[in-house]
Amino acid sequence: MADLALSSPVVRQSRLLAALQRGGARLWVGAAVVALLVLVAVLAPVLAPHDALEQDLMSAQLPPSWIVGGDHAYLLGTDSLGRCVLSRLIYSARTAVMVALVAATLAALIGVALGLFAGSFGGWVDQAISRLIDVWMAFPPVLLSIVLAAVIGAGLTSVIAAIVVVDWTRFARVVRAETMVQLTRDYAAAARVIGLSRAKLLRLEILPNLVPLLATLLAVEMGIAILVEVILSFVGISVSGDTPTWGSMIAEGRQIVYQAPWIMALPIGCIITSVIGFNLLGDGLRLALDPVQRS
Amino acid sequence: MRWGEIIRRLVLVPPTLFGVAVIVFVLLRVVPGDPIAMMIPPGASEADIARLRALYGLDQPILQQFSTWLGQVASGDFGKSISVHQGVLELLLERLPATIELALLATLIAVVLGVLTALAGILLRGRRAEWAVDGGIGVLLAIPDFLWALILLLVFGVLLPWLPISGRVDPQIDVHLHSNFYLLESLLTGRFAIAFALLHHMILPALALALPFAALVARILKASLTEAEDQDYAQIARARGYSRPDILLHEVLPNALIPTVALGGVQVTLLLGGTVLVERIFSYEGIGNMAIDAVINRDFPLIQGLVLTFAVLFIALNLAIDLIVTVLDPRLRHG
Amino acid sequence: MTATLEIDGLKVAIGAANVLRGVSLALQPREVRGLVGESGAGKSMLGRAVLGLLPANATIISGSITFEGRNLLAMHETERRKLLGRRIALIPQDPMTSLNPVKRVGVQIGNLLRHHLGVSKRVALARASELLAEVAIREPARVLSLYPHEISGGMRQRVLIAMAFACDPALVIADEPTTALDVTVQRQVLQLVERLRQRHGSAVLFVTHDLGVVAKICGSMTVLHGGRVLEDGETADVLARPRHAYTRALLAATPRADRPAEALRPVPPALIEQLWSEARRLDRLTIAGPT
Numbered sequence: 001m002a003d004l005a006l007s008s009p010v011v012r013q014s015r016l017l018a019a020l021q022r023g024g025a026r027l028w029v030g031a032a033v034v035a036l037l038v039l040v041a042v043l044a045p046v047l048a049p050h051d052a053l054e055q056d057l058m059s060a061q062l063p064p065s066w067i068v069g070g071d072h073a074y075l076l077g078t079d080s081l082g083r084c085v086l087s088r089l090i091y092s093a094r095t096a097v098m099v100a101l102v103a104a105t106l107a108a109l110i111g112v113a114l115g116l117f118a119g120s121f122g123g124w125v126d127q128a129i130s131r132l133i134d135v136w137m138a139f140p141p142v143l144l145s146i147v148l149a150a151v152i153g154a155g156l157t158s159v160i161a162a163i164v165v166v167d168w169t170r171f172a173r174v175v176r177a178e179t180m181v182q183l184t185r186d187y188a189a190a191a192r193v194i195g196l197s198r199a200k201l202l203r204l205e206i207l208p209n210l211v212p213l214l215a216t217l218l219a220v221e222m223g224i225a226i227l228v229e230v231i232l233s234f235v236g237i238s239v240s241g242d243t244p245t246w247g248s249m250i251a252e253g254r255q256i257v258y259q260a261p262w263i264m265a266l267p268i269g270c271i272i273t274s275v276i277g278f279n280l281l282g283d284g285l286r287l288a289l290d291p292v293q294r295s
Numbered sequence: 296m297r298w299g300e301i302i303r304r305l306v307l308v309p310p311t312l313f314g315v316a317v318i319v320f321v322l323l324r325v326v327p328g329d330p331i332a333m334m335i336p337p338g339a340s341e342a343d344i345a346r347l348r349a350l351y352g353l354d355q356p357i358l359q360q361f362s363t364w365l366g367q368v369a370s371g372d373f374g375k376s377i378s379v380h381q382g383v384l385e386l387l388l389e390r391l392p393a394t395i396e397l398a399l400l401a402t403l404i405a406v407v408l409g410v411l412t413a414l415a416g417i418l419l420r421g422r423r424a425e426w427a428v429d430g431g432i433g434v435l436l437a438i439p440d441f442l443w444a445l446i447l448l449l450v451f452g453v454l455l456p457w458l459p460i461s462g463r464v465d466p467q468i469d470v471h472l473h474s475n476f477y478l479l480e481s482l483l484t485g486r487f488a489i490a491f492a493l494l495h496h497m498i499l500p501a502l503a504l505a506l507p508f509a510a511l512v513a514r515i516l517k518a519s520l521t522e523a524e525d526q527d528y529a530q531i532a533r534a535r536g537y538s539r540p541d542i543l544l545h546e547v548l549p550n551a552l553i554p555t556v557a558l559g560g561v562q563v564t565l566l567l568g569g570t571v572l573v574e575r576i577f578s579y580e581g582i583g584n585m586a587i588d589a590v591i592n593r594d595f596p597l598i599q600g601l602v603l604t605f606a607v608l609f610i611a612l613n614l615a616i617d618l619i620v621t622v623l624d625p626r627l628r629h630g
Numbered sequence: 631m632t633a634t635l636e637i638d639g640l641k642v643a644i645g646a647a648n649v650l651r652g653v654s655l656a657l658q659p660r661e662v663r664g665l666v667g668e669s670g671a672g673k674s675m676l677g678r679a680v681l682g683l684l685p686a687n688a689t690i691i692s693g694s695i696t697f698e699g700r701n702l703l704a705m706h707e708t709e710r711r712k713l714l715g716r717r718i719a720l721i722p723q724d725p726m727t728s729l730n731p732v733k734r735v736g737v738q739i740g741n742l743l744r745h746h747l748g749v750s751k752r753v754a755l756a757r758a759s760e761l762l763a764e765v766a767i768r769e770p771a772r773v774l775s776l777y778p779h780e781i782s783g784g785m786r787q788r789v790l791i792a793m794a795f796a797c798d799p800a801l802v803i804a805d806e807p808t809t810a811l812d813v814t815v816q817r818q819v820l821q822l823v824e825r826l827r828q829r830h831g832s833a834v835l836f837v838t839h840d841l842g843v844v845a846k847i848c849g850s851m852t853v854l855h856g857g858r859v860l861e862d863g864e865t866a867d868v869l870a871r872p873r874h875a876y877t878r879a880l881l882a883a884t885p886r887a888d889r890p891a892e893a894l895r896p897v898p899p900a901l902i903e904q905l906w907s908e909a910r911r912l913d914r915l916t917i918a919g920p921t
Binding site for chain 1: 307310311314315318319322323437438439441442445446448449452453454460568569571572575576583586587590591593598601602605609
């Protein structure tokens with residue numbers, strides 16, 4: 001840490017550049033997709049041509065505007081209640097981004113804390129946390145999150161809570177294993193010899209070495225969180241009916257899939273693009289931050 | 296040594312299941328959401344509600360409820376479903392075979408597809424086409440099963456209306472089978488018309504479950520094959536006059552399968568978890584689809600039974616994988 | 631009489647680097663020839679070229695490899711595969727990694743016999759048992775049912791020797807078969823190779839860096855350096871009257887019972903530098919003029 005403060009800005013900049021190069025196309029494409037998604041979410045009120053909830057039963061189930069029977073006012077057509085599909089897609093991105101950021105961050109915080117505890121204390125602490133992870137892994141994650149979301153009740157908070165409660169193990173397992181490995185390395189032993197306390201050792205030596213791994217996991221987890229939100233709203237137990245989500249659009253589209261397949265196809269396209277974006281970002285980050293390749 | 300490890304794992308099964316039971320039970324009861332409130336008709340009296348609560352034992356203290364339930368489960372009684380008014384065990388036995396058949400078919404497709412892709416990839420090793428194989432694997436892997444389900448439904452059910460998109464079998468077909476393992480039974484008893492009708496319905500959901508898993512199998516197997524082919528024994532096989540396909544199949548594959556089963560096998564549990572949504576999307580009558588209804592209806596006894604069933608399946612699968620690896624690898628078999 | 635193996639002007643490059651720079655040598659039936667050189671001399675590459683085991687990025691620039699009058703390099707792959715393992719066999723360097731870890735010893739030997747001789751499973755197993763007895767393995771029936779990790783390194787090497795001689799090959803390429811073994815086992819292995827080649831009437835190309843081994847079992851020898859043949863002749867002649875300075879230096883660097891250890895001298899660096907510059911000059915000639 002200290003050497004970073006001493007090194008000149010030029011050196012730091014070139015290091016950053018080198019890291020960006022290592023990330024390659026994956027990093028750039030991933031970052032671009034994610035940035036676009038966040039931008040759409042933030043600017044939703046500006047970008048959406050209609051109110052996402054405004055119903056117009058006179059023009060229900062319109063196809064996209066370039067297809068015969070389409071209406072120029074509704075670029076991507078309308079759903080069975082005559083709501084603008086494009087506007088609903090844009091507002092759904094808001095829900096998705098919100099869930100992704102909050103849920104992934106919270107899951108990471110809990111998982112990292114427990115993983116560090118288990119990995120550095122060992123003994124019964126490790127045993128207890130490891131058993132807990134074992135029990136958790138015996139649940140089908142999708143089912144568990146559905147159960148959780150259902151019992152907690154509808155709403156964004158319950159979706160986020162469900163994701164956090166299910167997915168903290170992803171972080172805990174990896175951090176626990178990695179902490180154990182790092183603690184056996186020479187630098188950790190050296191740090192202990194010079195009298196660093198356990199907390200300080202974790203904060204100053206172990207945690208910085210976990211950063212590349214965590215950044216990657218976090219990006220991937222955000223993609224997963226988006227998927228879980230989609231699943232929950234598809235099943236019909238996510239946010240309340242008047243908040244548009246990709247999942248609920250798919251569920252509604254499934255009902256009239258033979259009459260209006262585009263209503264289901266469009267949100268699927270959005271989800272796939274976002275998830276692949278987060279995966280590419282994760283891959284790119286892993287390549288860019290890998291400390292082995294950095295030296 | 297290895298057998299000892301498996302025995303140790305077996306010993307850990309009851310406590311893990313107990314832990315699962317405790318968590319489900321507590322989770323369902325400490326958080327708000329009343330199953331009785333969902334089933335009473337409007338205008339029911341306080342007394343009616345109290346009577347219903349007593350009927351399902353929901354008026355007891357939670358510890359009491361838990362020990363009662365645990366005692367019943369231990370004697371094979373999973374209680375009665377609140378929403379379907381049927382025994383939980385009965386419901387499970389009726390629906391579980393459908394899910395098992397779907398998961399088996401999906402695993403079969405995934406293994407065949409994955410092994411073929413990996414072999415194609417290794418045969419093309421060092422050529423430009425190898426890159427295409429790797430890219431294809433990457434795309435298959437990035438998209439989860441339920442999205443595949445939606446895509447397949449849209450493409451092969453709607454845009455190209457080739458296959459049915461809901462149910463286990465056409466309603467007008469009278470299956471008349473003795474067990475609930477429709478596919479297995481109709482195949483074994485030679486009633487291929489029914490088997491064909493079943494497969495017609497199963498192919499899309501099975502493919503959706505299989506695609507990401509096939510990609511996973513292909514990725515692990517291809518890496519293992521590449522490593523094994525560079526080993527001395529594979530090189531020496533070339534000097535003994537065996538052809539490359541021969542060497543890949545008989546010398547390299549048996550070695551590469553060991554890490555593939557060990558790493559990929561664990562992921563079968565993911566495929567099993569994936570049945571929940573894929574069954575829902577294709578209105579397939581398995582336990583996954585039933586689980587979602589149970590949750591929406593706050594059907595506590597049914598949810599508990601279902602989660603325990605999934606947990607048992609998960610644990611059993613993990614043990615089975617360990618056993619298969621032990622059989623495949625002679626170095627693990629002794630001592 | 632047709633030579634068993636005749637290599638003529640063989641040039642091989644790996645990527646842009648030349649590893650064999652025009653090697654010629656011949657092996658008569660039943661001849662045992664030592665192929666000597668330090669690591670990087672190209673001796674293993676020569677063996678690999680005969681067996682068709684050159685790495686994927688290697689190219690044969692020119693030259694021929696003739697086995698019993700037939701050019702291996704011009705032959706169709708399926709034709710060559712019929713010779714490999716049957717008429718031309720290999721004793722590999724490292725017995726620990728050269729057997730398939732998931733197959734029983736009996737299955738590995740049996741498959742080889744069935745592949746090349748087309749015998750039944752039962753006949754193959756009976757023959758495998760005889761082969762193991764031939765390489766002095768006690769309880770051959772028991773060893774056949776074992777996996778490679780269950781037998782010692784010395785025993786694995788004996789299994790590999792048995793496999794090499796299983797189909798009565800005309801030529802055996804022994805690729806430093808004693809390097810990975812300890813000294814006491816080394817001598818047994820050398821005796822075995824000697825006994826089996828006499829019984830099966832095979833010629834042996836013995837690749838090694840150990841002049842002591844060459845003196846013990848090879849009637850003739852070839853000294854290789856930088857992908858070139860520096861010296862070639864009867865072992866007794868070469869060892870008594872080495873013509874090339876490099877061979878003399880190698881001899882001076884080899885420990886001998888009749889000489890004190892202090893008499894050992896390393897190969898002079900100046901000599902090595904000179905040899906490499908000669909090799910590079912050869913490359914330039916190749917590029918400039920017709921081959």
